[in-house]
Amino acid sequence: MNFNFLRALSWEKILFLILISVFVCNSFFVPYYFSLENILALSQSYIELGVLGFAVILLLISGNIDISIAGIVAFTATIFALCFKIGIPIPFCVVITLMTGVLCGLLNALIITGFNIPSIIVTLATMSVFRGLSYVLLKDSAIYGFPESFTYFGTGYIPGTYVPIELLVFPILIFVTWLILHKSTLGKKIYSIGLNPMASYRSGINVKQINIIVFCWAGFLYALAAILLVSRIGSVRPNIATGFELEIIATVVFGGTAIFGGYGNVWGYVLAFLTLVTIRSGLALLNVPGQYMAIIFGVVLILSILANNIINEMNEKKSLERKKGTGSG
Amino acid sequence: MNIFNSQNTTSTLFNQRVMILIAMIIILVFFVSLGAPQFISERTFNNLINNMSILAIVSLGQMIVMITAGIDISVGTAMGLVAMTVGLVLIEYPDLHPALAILIGMILGAIMGFINGMLVVKGKIVALIATLATMNIFRGINVLINNLFYEGQYIGAEKLSPEFKALTKIEVIGLPVMLYYVLFLYIVFYFILHHSRFGRQIYAVGSNLEAAKTIGINTNKILIATYSLCGLMFGIAGVLYLSLYTSAQTDTGLGFEFIAITAVIIGGVSVFGGSGILWAVLLGTLFMTIITDSLNILRISPFWKMAINGFMLLSAILINHYLNTRRRK
Numbered sequence: 001m002n003f004n005f006l007r008a009l010s011w012e013k014i015l016f017l018i019l020i021s022v023f024v025c026n027s028f029f030v031p032y033y034f035s036l037e038n039i040l041a042l043s044q045s046y047i048e049l050g051v052l053g054f055a056v057i058l059l060l061i062s063g064n065i066d067i068s069i070a071g072i073v074a075f076t077a078t079i080f081a082l083c084f085k086i087g088i089p090i091p092f093c094v095v096i097t098l099m100t101g102v103l104c105g106l107l108n109a110l111i112i113t114g115f116n117i118p119s120i121i122v123t124l125a126t127m128s129v130f131r132g133l134s135y136v137l138l139k140d141s142a143i144y145g146f147p148e149s150f151t152y153f154g155t156g157y158i159p160g161t162y163v164p165i166e167l168l169v170f171p172i173l174i175f176v177t178w179l180i181l182h183k184s185t186l187g188k189k190i191y192s193i194g195l196n197p198m199a200s201y202r203s204g205i206n207v208k209q210i211n212i213i214v215f216c217w218a219g220f221l222y223a224l225a226a227i228l229l230v231s232r233i234g235s236v237r238p239n240i241a242t243g244f245e246l247e248i249i250a251t252v253v254f255g256g257t258a259i260f261g262g263y264g265n266v267w268g269y270v271l272a273f274l275t276l277v278t279i280r281s282g283l284a285l286l287n288v289p290g291q292y293m294a295i296i297f298g299v300v301l302i303l304s305i306l307a308n309n310i311i312n313e314m315n316e317k318k319s320l321e322r323k324k325g326t327g328s329g
Numbered sequence: 330m331n332i333f334n335s336q337n338t339t340s341t342l343f344n345q346r347v348m349i350l351i352a353m354i355i356i357l358v359f360f361v362s363l364g365a366p367q368f369i370s371e372r373t374f375n376n377l378i379n380n381m382s383i384l385a386i387v388s389l390g391q392m393i394v395m396i397t398a399g400i401d402i403s404v405g406t407a408m409g410l411v412a413m414t415v416g417l418v419l420i421e422y423p424d425l426h427p428a429l430a431i432l433i434g435m436i437l438g439a440i441m442g443f444i445n446g447m448l449v450v451k452g453k454i455v456a457l458i459a460t461l462a463t464m465n466i467f468r469g470i471n472v473l474i475n476n477l478f479y480e481g482q483y484i485g486a487e488k489l490s491p492e493f494k495a496l497t498k499i500e501v502i503g504l505p506v507m508l509y510y511v512l513f514l515y516i517v518f519y520f521i522l523h524h525s526r527f528g529r530q531i532y533a534v535g536s537n538l539e540a541a542k543t544i545g546i547n548t549n550k551i552l553i554a555t556y557s558l559c560g561l562m563f564g565i566a567g568v569l570y571l572s573l574y575t576s577a578q579t580d581t582g583l584g585f586e587f588i589a590i591t592a593v594i595i596g597g598v599s600v601f602g603g604s605g606i607l608w609a610v611l612l613g614t615l616f617m618t619i620i621t622d623s624l625n626i627l628r629i630s631p632f633w634k635m636a637i638n639g640f641m642l643l644s645a646i647l648i649n650h651y652l653n654t655r656r657r658k
Contacts, residue, residue, distance in 0.1 A: 111647075115647060115650050117646060117650055121646060124457070124590070125642040125643040128587050128639030129640060132635030132636025132637070132638065132639045132640075135632040135634075135636065238632075246461055246462065246464075249461070259455055289476075291468075291472040291579075293469075295465070295466050295473070297462075298462040301458065301461075302462045305459075309453050
């Protein structure tokens with residue numbers, strides 16, 4: 001009975017309740033919050049971050065952790081800006097940037113799988129490599145002056161509505177990630193190597209190949225996020241996207257994805273993302289300085305891992321009790 | 330691996346790695362002084378020792394955490410928070426005895442380290458993720474207290490008493506006093522690590538956590554103690570930083586953790602835990618400090634600093650990994 005109740009009270013349902021209550025609080029206490037155009041306009045600022053999450057969720061489920069996220073975003077944004085500066089047409093810049101992202105992911109993956117070193121350690125090092133390269137390439141200068149046809153993607157709205165153009169990326173990525181994770185054999189393999197890489201290897205899954213795919217896809221999404229970010233803010237500096245890795249890992253873990261891999265789903269992430277965006281935009285309207293946001297994200301990260309651990313422990317206890325019950329009876 | 334032979338591997342490797350590092354440092358100094366003859370002077374030497382000391386003290390704490398197969402990436406920002414807090418206390422009570430200031434820093438640091446340890450051990454959060462969260466929380470608190478108590482201004486030299494500044498500026502027998510602090514701490518840690526039960530237990534926990542538990546070591550206590558000790562070290566480093574550079578800002582210590590981690594890994598500490606040579610870590614910090622200091626002297630753009638550091642960290646990890654796999658074969 002108790003067990004059924006716990007199972008019915010899944011993390012996604014809890015998240016949904018949190019989201020609703022945060023939204024209601026915002027609407028009551030934050031002036032000018034409750035209007036559709038406002039909410040949609042606010043959402044624009046966080047879309048790049050949301051795009052990164054679709055990479056991080058796959059990485060975490062496959063048992064990897066990537067700390068170099070913000071580093072790669074900065075590096076690919078730098079490459080994009082430099083390509084633009086030397087006069088390459090924007091569409092080619094985009095292609096080159098996406099390819100750079102994939103190569104960055106590939107580099108991470110090759111070091112991790114080739115030398116068999118944990119992804120945490122490798123990406124900790126490549127993070128400062130990528131960020132450092134952006135500093136080397138850009139020094140303390142900023143590159144700006146992108147054509148309006150390009151910045152329109154990041155700042156414009158679909159004609160006649162209040163829907164930001166950038167927002168269209170979101171449902172597409174939800175669908176693609178849902179397909180990969182929940183409807184394809186690749187997804188099953190990703191869960192499997194996250195749960196137990198050795199067992200997966202013995203049952204014939206090419207673990208290295210899956211890791212490489214996941215990291216390359218992540219690199220692609222980082223580059224995409226970088227392009228969207230540049231398109232929205234219209235300039236590139238080497239310190240772009242600072243602190244993104246904490247924010248997005250915190251969001252994904254808040255969405256119920258296990259930090260050790262093997263568990264998690266898209267809907268949990270989407271709900272967690274919306275919840276945090278609602279909290280943030282509310283606080284932004286209340287004039288809370290952005291630097292305090294780091295405290296909130298740090299606390300959210302710690303609390304959600306703790307909550308996950310507690311729920312897992314409770315579930316394990318219950319299932320053990322159930323097993324004992326059937327065994328003796 | 331046998332838990333109890335960690336001491337033997339340490340002493341056999343001791344000479345080899347220390348010798349290689351000394352050779353590397355001599356070669357590095359030779360090439361730097363070729364490019365800039367003024368490098369060999371008393372002033373650069375004193376500067377070098379002072380810069381190295383802060384890094385060496387932080388690395389000491391980082392080292393024992395990494396021997397237990399953990400990692401603490403909050404050390405940089407935590408050091409900055411200690412410097413800021415002690416700075417604010419000194420502004421409020423300018424006549425505070427310097428020894429009391431160090432005591433406050435130690436207590437603060439130990440508390441922060443203890444929190445890290447509790448999150449890792451009791452909260453069962455991966456060390457890197459837990460300290461990523463606390464790193465951002467510490468940074469946010471740094472901004473918060475700075476805004477609350479000092480209206481967001483940085484703490485400068487004119488606010489600190491001469492006695493407090495003298496803490497790190499006097500010379501003893503012609504050498505900067507910082508060198509004596511560092512040597513004192515390293516000798517204390519030498520006895521802790523190599524001549525005490527606690528030291529053996531640290532290595533045992535790092536080599537094989539389960540085995541250590543089985544033979545009756547209270548692994549939780551050991552782990553929390555190492556994180557608290559690490560906190561003690563960055564607490565001391567924070568106060569000395571404030572006294573040495575006579576400034577504390579909200580971004581003090583940002584990125585310092587990477588230099589510390591690199592120095593520790595150059596010092597032969599495996600990212601998988603269980604090994605680590607104290608004197609090699611000291612030489613590793615010297616090596617890293619010579620590199621960062623020589624960038625200024627050789628007039629290389631400071632924007633190379635981060636990239637060089639990243640490459641150093643990456644190659645140190647790979648070389649260590651190569652040496653370890655070769656030894657196992």
